[in-house]
Amino acid sequence: TEKEKLNFIEQMIEKDLAEGKNDGRLHTRFPPEPNGYLHIGHAKSICLNFGLAEKYNGLCNLRFDDTNPEKEETEYVESIKEDIKWLGFDWGDREYYASDYFDQLYDYAVKLIKDGKAYIDDQPAELISEQRGTPNEPGKESPYRNRPVEESLEIFEDMKAGKYDEGTHVLRAKIDMTSPVMQMRDPVIYRIKKMAHHRTGDKWCIYPTYDFAHGQSDSIEGITHSLCTLEFAAHRPLYNWFIENLGIFPSEQTEFARLNLGYTIVSKRKLRELVEGGHVDGWDDPRMPTISGIRRRGYTPESIRSFADKIGVAKRNGISDVALLEFSVREDLNKKANRVLGVLDPVKLIITNYPEGQTEELDAVNNPEDESAGKRKIPFSREVYIERGDFMEDPQKKFFRMGPDREVRLKYAYIVKCTGFKKNDAGEIEEIYAEYDPATKSGQDNTGKKVKGTLGWVDANAGIETEVRLYDRLFMTEDLNKIEDDFKNHLNPDSLQVMKNAVAEPSVKDMKPGEQFQFERMGYFIIDKGSTGDKPIINRTVTLRDNWAK
Numbered sequence: 180t181e182k183e184k185l186n187f188i189e190q191m192i193e194k195d196l197a198e199g200k201n202d203g204r205l206h207t208r209f210p211p212e213p214n215g216y217l218h219i220g221h222a223k224s225i226c227l228n229f230g231l232a233e234k235y236n237g238l239c240n241l242r243f244d245d246t247n248p249e250k251e252e253t254e255y256v257e258s259i260k261e262d263i264k265w266l267g268f269d270w271g272d273r274e275y276y277a278s279d280y281f282d283q284l285y286d287y288a289v290k291l292i293k294d295g296k297a298y299i300d301d302q303p304a305e306l307i308s309e310q311r312g313t314p315n316e317p318g319k320e321s322p323y324r325n326r327p328v329e330e331s332l333e334i335f336e337d338m339k340a341g342k343y344d345e346g347t348h349v350l351r352a353k354i355d356m357t358s359p360v361m362q363m364r365d366p367v368i369y370r371i372k373k374m375a376h377h378r379t380g381d382k383w384c385i386y387p388t389y390d391f392a393h394g395q396s397d398s399i400e401g402i403t404h405s406l407c408t409l410e411f412a413a414h415r416p417l418y419n420w421f422i423e424n425l426g427i428f429p430s431e432q433t434e435f436a437r438l439n440l441g442y443t444i445v446s447k448r449k450l451r452e453l454v455e456g457g458h459v460d461g462w463d464d465p466r467m468p469t470i471s472g473i474r475r476r477g478y479t480p481e482s483i484r485s486f487a488d489k490i491g492v493a494k495r496n497g498i499s500d501v502a503l504l505e506f507s508v509r510e511d512l513n514k515k516a517n518r519v520l521g522v523l524d525p526v527k528l529i530i531t532n533y534p535e536g537q538t539e540e541l542d543a544v545n546n547p548e549d550e551s552a553g554k555r556k557i558p559f560s561r562e563v564y565i566e567r568g569d570f571m572e573d574p575q576k577k578f579f580r581m582g583p584d585r586e587v588r589l590k591y592a593y594i595v596k597c598t599g600f601k602k603n604d605a606g607e608i609e610e611i612y613a614e615y616d617p618a619t620k621s622g623q624d625n626t627g628k629k630v631k632g633t634l635g636w637v638d639a640n641a642g643i644e645t646e647v648r649l650y651d652r653l654f655m656t657e658d659l660n661k662i663e664d665d666f667k668n669h670l671n672p673d674s675l676q677v678m679k680n681a682v683a684e685p686s687v688k689d690m691k692p693g694e695q696f697q698f699e700r701m702g703y704f705i706i707d708k709g710s711t712g713d714k715p716i717i718n719r720t721v722t723l724r725d726n727w728a729k
């Protein structure tokens with residue numbers, strides 16, 4: 180029997196289900212605010228919420244938490260849906276918007292006022308926050324705290340009708356100005372914002388705060404387990420207070436540690452700053468930790484889900500290693516990606532004893548991990564490109580690739596022996612010369628000859644020109660939560676390297692944007708979404724091995 184270890188949320192759910200709580204229902208939700216593109220941190224929350232629903236035969240709602248009209252846009256709603264689908268999750272017809280509950284939330288607020296549990300405060304925001312005090316001393320009650328219910332009701336209606344300017348009045352819950360939990364000190368639950376909303380247009384000029392909208396939205400949807408990140412632990416008493424005092428379905432909030440990733444920013448606000456400041460090429464720049472960015476980079480849905488699995492769910496904040504994310508995508512692509520020959524920084528190798536004008540087709544294995552991927556033919560002739568770094572004029576002992584008088588195998592082809600080279604005026608190697616041994620053809624070699632190095636190569640005539648983009652970490656500092664200066668000071672100036680002269684075997688020409696492969700020995704790559712055939716643009720997803728070993 181397989182006995183897997185349950186995380187603390189699964190333990191809680193199994194206990195609730197076993198006790199028949201909520202009639203044995205499990206219902207979660209993923210509640211993004213449509214104010215930016217989703218990032219890898221959201222992916223963790225998506226995998227958690229949708230994953231639990233799958234595992235326990237429950238449901239998971241997609242709810243746009245769109246109660247703040249300021250930064251929200253329909254563009255973001257669309258991208259969020261696309262990203263969740265791409266990750267492989269399906270909300271069916273359970274697509275909800277907190278803004279659909281504005282009428283209901285307004286009625287809840289009226290009920291609290293009528294019950295003497297909410298009041299209109301006429302004081303400015305700064306004064307209200309000053310009076311809230313500090314955790315160690317009680318706050319000061321507002322002079323409006325005990326104003327008559329009728330007066331609060333009337334003002335609230337007039338606020339809704341647009342009769343007051345922004346900042347003149349707020350609605351506050353009447354809870355406890357001495358509570359050690361700051362959120363309970365008469366929190367603001369409605370404010371005036373004369374701003375159009377991406378869905379409700381100009382219907383409203385008062386909007387509920389996050390705290391007044393979130394728990395009630397959970398409750399309206401019958402959410403049983405409302406999972407959120409640890410920052411919201413302090414809001415839980417308030418979450419429960421609203422539910423109790425409104426007498427509505429008791430959804431329960433549970434907090435888990437947010438995903439923090441080394442060398443990575445996971446905050447929509449900061450990611451937007453990178454986009455708007457032109458530090459990256461849009462939300463889907465392949466260096467961005469957005470789901471659209473990592474998708475364009477070549478990360479697969481399976482690799483993200485497996486990463487989310489591996490990091491698990493914790494009760495304490497920590498920082499996850501990017502190496503684990505990279506491992507997950509290598510593991511997935513190793514099984515799926517066909518091998519292709521390519522050269523990023525080419526130098527010409529001329530095989531002087533190979534007949535001029537002759538071409539032959541060699542057999543190459545598409546994927547040694549997957550026999551069903553089959554074989555292909557690759558052209559070979561007298562002139563090929565090899566990687567500049569695969570040749571040393573004066574090779575060190577441990578260098579097993581090409582150097583004067585050395586023998587190496589050209590993958591799928593022959594053993595060649597270097598006979599010389601030519602430099603240009605600038606002192607750079609321009610051409611390398613070699614002789615091949617016709618008896619050493621791969622698959623038919625009975626010579627018993629052994630060589631230590633095997634090189635990738637691309638036929639100089641048949642190969643195609645490409646532009647290969649190599650990506651490195653966007654930031655130079657691992658724990659960006661610990662810095663005190665502007666996070667943009669920590670950007671890695673070398674996060675993008677463009678190999679404009681890269682060449683690839685001809686099969687790459689037929690690949691479509693989004694197609695993925697391994698350039699043998701160099702890593703996993705993907706045809707960029709903006710690539711147009713003539714000179715394919717190729718993104719490196721990840722190197723073959725972790726180059727960051729300390």
Ligand code: ATP
Pocket residue numbers: 209210211212213219220221223224244406407408436437438439445446447448
């Ligand atoms: P950001 O600060 O990036 O805007 P957010 O929490 O404000 O993040 P929301 O759109 O409100 O963004 O988040 C939707 C859901 O995703 C929430 O339930 C939130 O807790 C969760 N979430 C956001 N960031 C992370 C993270 N880094 N790790 C895990 N879950 C996250």
Ligand code: MG
Pocket residue numbers: 212
């Ligand atoms: Mg939020």
Ligand code: MG
Pocket residue numbers: 447448
């Ligand atoms: Mg936010």
